[in-house]
């Protein structure tokens with residue numbers, strides 16, 4: 001009995017210690033981080049696009065957290081500087097991600113600002129990147145015989161354009177691209193003062 005009580009209290013101490021180190025301390029350090037100067041809140045279309053990003057599981061293959069130069073060659077890959085807490089001030093929930101099946105997207109809006117490229121790439125990634133393993137998202141588009149007024153027509157490379165039909169982006173695709181275009185944390189970073197010095 002005695003040893004059971006010791007085991008349980010030992011487990012509780014470990015749990016409290018890890019909760020303090022991994023939840024409470026980081027929260028205290030960054031929850032009041034001011035937005036990075038120049039960072040704008042998402043507008044309504046971008047926020048809806050963010051929902052489409054979440055609903056389609058983009059986060060399972062794409063991170064939004066370029067790492068510091070000492071940890072990984074993310075900067076040299078063109079993914080941008082290491083992010084700081086203020087870069088996520090308007091991100092709820094954050095979409096840091098853990099898997100990098102595809103490139104980091106924290107600065108995709110700066111790297112690739114073209115709406116047409118994004119729409120076409122979502123419709124058929126392999127039209128732009130031969131051999132890409134990214135899924136296509138055809139249900140975000142509609143095939144029509146003829147474009148109507150107000151339609152956002154996607155100009156695909158001739159090799160992948162459907163014969164005799166036009167590809168029209170549905171609102172979800174247009175808003176998703178608005179969100180991708182807003183991903184730009186290339187401005188100067190302001191470190192959160194409470195963050196301890198980087199690891200040795």
Ligand code: HEC
Nearest residue numbers: 053056057058060061101102103108125129132133134135
């Ligand atoms: C199964 C994994 C996977 C999923 C899910 C996925 N992607 Fe990708 N993505 C990739 C890979 C791999 C690449 C690199 C090849 C390419 O550009 O097609 C890529 C490339 C990209 C690029 C170009 C990045 C660059 O630096 O050129 C964008 C933008 C992008 N994905 C957006 C999205 C969005 C938005 C979604 C969700 C609708 C999504 N991806 C879902 C794997 C994925």
